Structures are given as C-alpha cells and as structure tokens.
Amino acid sequence: MAVEERLFSLVLALVATETGLTKAEVLSTVQGYRQRYQNGGDNSSLERQFERDKDDVRELGIPLETIEPPDDPGSNHNLRYRIPKGLYDLPSDITFTPDELMVLKLAAAVWREGSLSAESRRALTKLGSLGVESSDPVLGYAPSLRARESSFEPLSKAMDRGQVVAFRYLKPGETAPRRRRVAPHAVVLHDGRWHLFATDQDVAAKRTFLLSRIVGQVVTLPGQTFKQDGDGMGQQALAELDELWNASLAEVDVVPGSDAAVRLGKRQTSVATVGDRISLHYTDLNILADELAGFGPEVLVQSPPALRQAVISRLTGVRDAHDVQDPRGTS
Amino acid sequence: MTEASKSSRAPDKLAFLLSLVPYLMDHERIGVAAVAAHFGVSATRVREAVNLIAVSGVPGETRQYQHGDLFDIQWDEFEDNDVIVLTHLVAIDDAPRFSAREAAALIAGLQYLSSLPENADQGAIASLMAKLTRGASATPSQLAVAKSESTDAITVIRAAVGNNVQVEFDYVNSRGGQEHRRVDPLRIESVDRDWYLRGWCHLREAVRTFRLDRMSALTATDAPSGDHGAGLTLPDTLFESTAEDLSVVIELPEPGLALIADYAPEFPVTHVGGERVRTTLRVAHFHGLKRLVTRLAGLVTVIEPAEARDTVARWAEEGAAQYDAPALPPAEA
Known part of the structure; x- marks a missing residue:
C-alpha cells in the first residue's frame, strides 16, 4: 500500500x-x-x-x-x-481573487530550489482546492530568491520546532571558527545576504549571524528546546540590520567608466559625490572588503581605515598566492 | 531515485489528495484534463489520486470500512469518459490550512516581490500576507526579506519584453571595456538582489545574459524584437559554458564549493588533503576569473594554467600597488 x-x-x-x-x-x-x-x-x-x-x-x-x-x-x-x-478547515472567509492568485503564483515561483520551493508548491496545491483560476501570469519575468548556504534548511527547521542548535561560526575578523549554541528566532535576507537572528545561549543575548560564515554542520541539541517569542522577530531582525547599515559608511574612489564605477555607482546612497568618490553603506566590513577586492585596481578605498586595511590584505594575499614563481600555490 | 526521496514525496501527494476532495465537491462533473490543468499536474497523477480517493474512507461504526464509510464516484463516467463525479463524501469537505512554513514561504516571496516597482500596490500585498497568516495552522515561520532598492532598468526592460521591442544600452564587460549593445529582450530574471536580462544580442548574434547593474544609457527602442519564439529555449542556468571556454583548475576548502556553485556545477572534485579540494572551472576568458578569485580572497587559489595564475596575480598586484602611497584626498574633478 x-x-x-x-x-x-x-x-x-x-x-x-x-x-x-x-x-x-x-x-x-x-x-x-x-x-x-x-x-x-x-x-x-x-x-x-x-x-x-x-x-x-x-x-x-x-x-x-x-x-x-x-x-x-x-x-x-x-x-x-x-x-x-x-x-x-481553512476559515471560510479567506478567499482569493484571480489577480491575487496570480501574485501568489509569482511569489511561490520566487523559490526555485530547496524545501521552500516544495513548500510553496504545496501551498499552491492547497490554494487550488478553492477552485479560483488565476489571471494570466506576467511573461518574461522571473524574480527568484536563493539560499545557497547549506545551513539554511536545518536552521529554519530548528526555528519552526523551537530547537536549540549548535554550529561553528567564523566571526568576521577572527581566524578560527568558534562553536556557538543558539536558539534561532528568525532567518532574514538583508542587503542580499541571509542572516540568522538568534539568542546565543552562552551569553543569553540576541546576536545576528551571517549564514555564509557558518562552517560545517548545524546540529540540533537533543532535549534542548525553547518557546518562540512569536510573530515579529523577522521584522525586528531587519530593523536592527537597517540601523547597522545606516550607521556604516565607506568612501571609495573608482576608475571612471570601469565596472566598479558603473556597479558601485548604482548602489551609492549619498548624492554628495566629489569627482569619482563614492559613498557606500554596509552591514559587514569583511563582506564589503571581499567585494571591493574583486574590483582590483578599479577601486581605491579611502575610509574607514579598517576597510582599507582589509582590502589591502586580501589583494596582497591573492597576489602572493598566485606568484608565478611558485606554481604549486602557497596555501 | 533513493528510497528517502521517494517517501518524502508522500506528504506532497497527501496534500494533493486533501486539496482535490473539496475541489471535486465544488465541481459536480469535471474532466480529468481540466483538473490536471487547474492543479498543474499530469492527468495520470489525477487519475491515480481519484482511484485512491474512491476506495478510501473511515473505519466507521463497524470498523470494517463499509460501503457508506467510503468516498464514491460514478465509475462508468470515470472509466469510460475520463470524467469525475464525486457521489459520496467522507470526513473532509473544506480546503486544508497552510502549514507555518508553507505560509512563510509565500509571505517571504511576497516581501521580495513587493520591493519591485511593478508591485507597488503595498496594500494588496499586505492584505495577502494577512490572509496567509490567518489561513495557517500556526504562526508562520519568521522568514523575512528586506526591501531592496529597485532600479528604473527593471521597469524599462519589463515594458520592452511586454511590448516586444528591442533595447539598447552601453555595457561594461569583465575585461573592463564598454560596448554598445542592441538586444531583443526575452526574459528578465533576478537572483537575490542581482538582476539579469536574457536576450538575443545583435552584436554577438547569440543569446546572452547581461547584469542590469552593468548597463548604462538604457533605452527601449521602437524596433520590434525578432521572432525567437519557437526555435529558442533559454537554459535554466544563467551562464552556459561553450566549447571555446577555457578550463581552469582551482583549489579551495570544501565548504567553499557552495560559493562557486554558479561557475562549476558539473565538474568532479578531488580531495588533496585536509578539507581542501580541487575542481575545474570553465571560463570564457581570464578577466572574469581574476575578479572572482580576488572576491574570494584567501579561499580560492588558481592552480593552472600559468596564464590564469598570472592574470589573477597581476590584477591583485595592480590593486595592491595603489596603496603603496599614503592615502590622499583625490584631486577635484
């Protein structure tokens, strides 16, 4: 059977x-x-x-x-x-118009892979039972979200089940990962990156983690559960990240007409630019340093000094690792 | 297919069965093909589901699944005409609620859509999110997506796709040069905060993918797009490798593979000790590679060919050399 x-x-x-x-x-x-x-x-x-x-x-x-x-x-x-x-039963006063159903189909298609894609499809199946036919979809338009970090699935499952998890976390600016034990409250996408908002059990305080800096497996700790604070944690996490983003400002000079000038120029929020100097907000200095290093000689970081130093050490590191005299690599 | 992935589909099938019953109840007579089209599944899957529903039910007072305890259909209609007529219902007659994660997946998708210019009707989106929350059996999981700044380019290109006209723009390529492009837009796609135009490039006479943030002076023209409809299919991956592409061997820690998944999906990985692995990337030229490798500084090292190592080394060297002089305020432009 x-x-x-x-x-x-x-x-x-x-x-x-x-x-x-x-x-x-x-x-x-x-x-x-x-x-x-x-x-x-x-x-x-x-x-x-x-x-x-x-x-x-x-x-x-x-x-x-x-x-x-x-x-x-x-x-x-x-x-x-x-x-x-x-x-x-779905409450009988919950109904959807053909236009609303079209928007929901587009929202479901945002997830292309992983369990959220499967869950979106299941939600559409349930919506199908209402018998509403959706309006025609928008052709040639396919917005999508991805969570390529392998920690995304176990974290969001643990969050739903109220389970405490542990993982090794490579904090920006540190060289070795440290084990963290956290109660996950929200997983949010901010400035193009997935963040975990959680209570660090060892210091009993809320912390934000970048999913891309979680190293290795996320494990649930048997018997350690917690009660979710409920709705609104996701919005709280986003508000805190917004605050951080607004407070952090970098100044970089770009080579006119270069890839960096075109791309970073579109991201700058400050209207007051002098020559080819661009102001950029950011949430994580090391992440911005990675991106700026990719532009090589097209970008010259002016401030803050820590960002300048971070970009220099990335560029010299790549230069030294690819020294033609040492074809086996240095690492 | 593994046993695990087979059985993990059973909940999806259950959701379909539970959703199909109220739908059939609302449609006295309906063809299998119409049901399949409505739910976006194959006719075979609909027939399987109907066959299963028709012999299912509750144990009943006798605990023997007697006739009245089971769903029933008009079998003649089903077997002869491929038409479903549900004649007896058991236990359920309404749509099931959403799970917390199902609601959360759609809500996060809506939050993402709401940051885009064409979905400016925030009231309608908020109302949809409220309905999904109320229609879920538990508080939706706390998944949230921040508003992202949207660009005018999205609006221009979407209109051009809809009106079937060509677009023109200046495009910075990864070598650093600018070229004027004329493109028949086929589809506008995004991945997280990055937007891409996929279209027929008149300069290259081929389908190409363009990053919106590398475009400037974008305009929609009056010239109609060429007809690429039947003969042209867009691959699922944004970037396709071609026979002329160059192979590059790189080394990196295994967990870092996720970060280059877009570039080296199908190549085998060999372990070279510790957590470090080697794999092969396919690139059109080394100028894209040098940007990728310096963006992943400390993680990825190019092993061969020597020319690729050299291109990367010089890019990083030129970048680093700027800092040899102390920081000075730039000259007034």
Missing part, C-alpha cells in the same frame, strides 16, 4: 472522530495499519511508523491533537488522537 494512502486514511479517521482514537484503535482499525496489526502481538515497528506518520501529517500544517485522559493524566497508553475539523 502506498504511503500516501495510509496517511490519507489516518487523516480521514482522525477528522471523523469526535472523542479521538487511542493508538491501539488507530493501529487495529485504520487502513494501512490494520493489515499489519497483530492482535496481542508485538506491534512496535507499527507504533514507530505511527509516530513518523504523525510528524509527517503535522508538517503539512494539519492540527493533529493529543488528548490526555482526564482520569489518567500522564498515561501514555490512553492518549487519544484527533484532528479538530474547525482547526483543519
């Missing part, structure tokens, strides 16, 4: 029951389980299957509830499971 058939039967049975079904009732009566159920025998593998299925159903946003028996609290044996129909 196909997995989706068992899951479908489980959802139907748990929606249909008012009082809930015990685990034994599910395993002995619901399609997909009952065929493998052994009356009075060992059903441990079937029980593990049921646990996994519950997780799968909940991941779809289906409110699968556990009810403790009032006369026997804490008893694992007599827990009852159900899906309250009122919480399952």
Whole structure:
C-alpha cells in the first residue's frame, strides 16, 4: 500500500472522530495499519511508523491533537488522537481573487530550489482546492530568491520546532571558527545576504549571524528546546540590520567608466559625490572588503581605515598566492 | 531515485489528495484534463489520486470500512469518459490550512516581490500576507526579506519584453571595456538582489545574459524584437559554458564549493588533503576569473594554467600597488 494512502486514511479517521482514537484503535482499525496489526502481538515497528506518520501529517500544517485522559493524566497508553475539523478547515472567509492568485503564483515561483520551493508548491496545491483560476501570469519575468548556504534548511527547521542548535561560526575578523549554541528566532535576507537572528545561549543575548560564515554542520541539541517569542522577530531582525547599515559608511574612489564605477555607482546612497568618490553603506566590513577586492585596481578605498586595511590584505594575499614563481600555490 | 526521496514525496501527494476532495465537491462533473490543468499536474497523477480517493474512507461504526464509510464516484463516467463525479463524501469537505512554513514561504516571496516597482500596490500585498497568516495552522515561520532598492532598468526592460521591442544600452564587460549593445529582450530574471536580462544580442548574434547593474544609457527602442519564439529555449542556468571556454583548475576548502556553485556545477572534485579540494572551472576568458578569485580572497587559489595564475596575480598586484602611497584626498574633478 502506498504511503500516501495510509496517511490519507489516518487523516480521514482522525477528522471523523469526535472523542479521538487511542493508538491501539488507530493501529487495529485504520487502513494501512490494520493489515499489519497483530492482535496481542508485538506491534512496535507499527507504533514507530505511527509516530513518523504523525510528524509527517503535522508538517503539512494539519492540527493533529493529543488528548490526555482526564482520569489518567500522564498515561501514555490512553492518549487519544484527533484532528479538530474547525482547526483543519481553512476559515471560510479567506478567499482569493484571480489577480491575487496570480501574485501568489509569482511569489511561490520566487523559490526555485530547496524545501521552500516544495513548500510553496504545496501551498499552491492547497490554494487550488478553492477552485479560483488565476489571471494570466506576467511573461518574461522571473524574480527568484536563493539560499545557497547549506545551513539554511536545518536552521529554519530548528526555528519552526523551537530547537536549540549548535554550529561553528567564523566571526568576521577572527581566524578560527568558534562553536556557538543558539536558539534561532528568525532567518532574514538583508542587503542580499541571509542572516540568522538568534539568542546565543552562552551569553543569553540576541546576536545576528551571517549564514555564509557558518562552517560545517548545524546540529540540533537533543532535549534542548525553547518557546518562540512569536510573530515579529523577522521584522525586528531587519530593523536592527537597517540601523547597522545606516550607521556604516565607506568612501571609495573608482576608475571612471570601469565596472566598479558603473556597479558601485548604482548602489551609492549619498548624492554628495566629489569627482569619482563614492559613498557606500554596509552591514559587514569583511563582506564589503571581499567585494571591493574583486574590483582590483578599479577601486581605491579611502575610509574607514579598517576597510582599507582589509582590502589591502586580501589583494596582497591573492597576489602572493598566485606568484608565478611558485606554481604549486602557497596555501 | 533513493528510497528517502521517494517517501518524502508522500506528504506532497497527501496534500494533493486533501486539496482535490473539496475541489471535486465544488465541481459536480469535471474532466480529468481540466483538473490536471487547474492543479498543474499530469492527468495520470489525477487519475491515480481519484482511484485512491474512491476506495478510501473511515473505519466507521463497524470498523470494517463499509460501503457508506467510503468516498464514491460514478465509475462508468470515470472509466469510460475520463470524467469525475464525486457521489459520496467522507470526513473532509473544506480546503486544508497552510502549514507555518508553507505560509512563510509565500509571505517571504511576497516581501521580495513587493520591493519591485511593478508591485507597488503595498496594500494588496499586505492584505495577502494577512490572509496567509490567518489561513495557517500556526504562526508562520519568521522568514523575512528586506526591501531592496529597485532600479528604473527593471521597469524599462519589463515594458520592452511586454511590448516586444528591442533595447539598447552601453555595457561594461569583465575585461573592463564598454560596448554598445542592441538586444531583443526575452526574459528578465533576478537572483537575490542581482538582476539579469536574457536576450538575443545583435552584436554577438547569440543569446546572452547581461547584469542590469552593468548597463548604462538604457533605452527601449521602437524596433520590434525578432521572432525567437519557437526555435529558442533559454537554459535554466544563467551562464552556459561553450566549447571555446577555457578550463581552469582551482583549489579551495570544501565548504567553499557552495560559493562557486554558479561557475562549476558539473565538474568532479578531488580531495588533496585536509578539507581542501580541487575542481575545474570553465571560463570564457581570464578577466572574469581574476575578479572572482580576488572576491574570494584567501579561499580560492588558481592552480593552472600559468596564464590564469598570472592574470589573477597581476590584477591583485595592480590593486595592491595603489596603496603603496599614503592615502590622499583625490584631486577635484
């Protein structure tokens, strides 16, 4: 029997029951389980299957509830499971116009890969049940977002589940990664880069991390969970990054007509430019230094001094590593 | 396909089954082809789903899945005419809510779209986000996308694509030179904050990808675009390598591979000790490479050919040499 058939039967049975079904009732009566159920025998593998299925159903946003028996609290044996129909159904006053559906399709297509792409498609499938046909899409127009950092998926999952995670973080300006233990609150895209907003458990304070500077695996710490503060964390993280961006200003000179002049010129926010000097806001000095180093002799950094130094050390490092006298590389 | 990825599709199939039921309920008689078109799936997948729904149900009072406990359809209509008529419903009759992550994925996508000029109707976007939040079974995950500055170029090119006219602009190439280009715009794409025009370049007589932030003096012309419709398909990747491209061997720490994924997707990686690996990039010339390698300073080292190493070394050397003199205020222009 196909997995989706068992899951479908489980959802139907748990929606249909008012009082809930015990685990034994599910395993002995619901399609997909009952065929493998052994009356009075060992059903441990079937029980593990049921646990996994519950997780799968909940991941779809289906409110699968556990009810403790009032006369026997804490008893694992007599827990009852159900899906309250009122919480399952999309509220009936939520409707979408053909134009709105067209915009939602475009929003879903923004994610081209990864689990957010799959989840966007699933949301569109659910929207499809409303029977609204969308307006014609805009042709020749394909905005997309990517999260190429491998930490993106485990972090956003841990965030949803309220799990504390650990990872090695190479802080800008430091040379060796350090292990961090954090409670993730929000993952935000700011100035083209993904950031994690989290509580650093070791100092009990909110910190922002760049996903691109997380080294290696993100691991969840067994048994360490936390309660999410709820809505608004994403906007708070963006507001703090905006503040940092506004407060940090670099001045660079560019060679007229060069790639740097054209590209950086479009990014500058200050109208007051003198000659070929461009002012740039930034959130992370090392990230800006990487980008400016890429422009080679097209850019000369004037300030701040730390940025100037960071660009010089990148350029001399690349020069030395590619010295033709040493064809094996120096690193 | 691995066993894991096979079973991970079961939740998607479940979502389809749960969404199909209320849709069929609202459509007394509907052809398989129409359902497939509406949900954007194959007719085969619709037939499989209907076959499964029609024999599914609840255990019922007898716990035996009796006839009245199951969904039912008009089998003759389904088997003879490929038409679905649902005649008996069980347990569910409404659209399911969104999960926290499903709602969050669409909300973040909307935030990204809302920063673009043509979606200036912020009220409509805000209303959509509110509906998605209310339609989710839990508070949507905290994924957020900042407003990005949008450029007029997006508006100009989008209009040109819509009106099917050519565009003209000056373009800085990665060698540092400027060229005047005339292009039949086919599609405007973005990846994060970077925007690209893909179109037929009259100068190169081929499909090319252009970064919007490298364009200046962009205008839409009155000249109609050529007809490239049937014969031309745009590849999914932004940059295609060609037979004339040069191969460059680079070395980097393995975690850094993600940072060059756009440039070396299909090449094998060999381990050379520790976390370091070697791979091969395909580049049109070394001028793009020198910019890439200095942008990834300390991470990527070019191994061969010598000419590529030399081009990179000179680029970095020229950059570094500017700083040999102390910083002075620039002369007035």
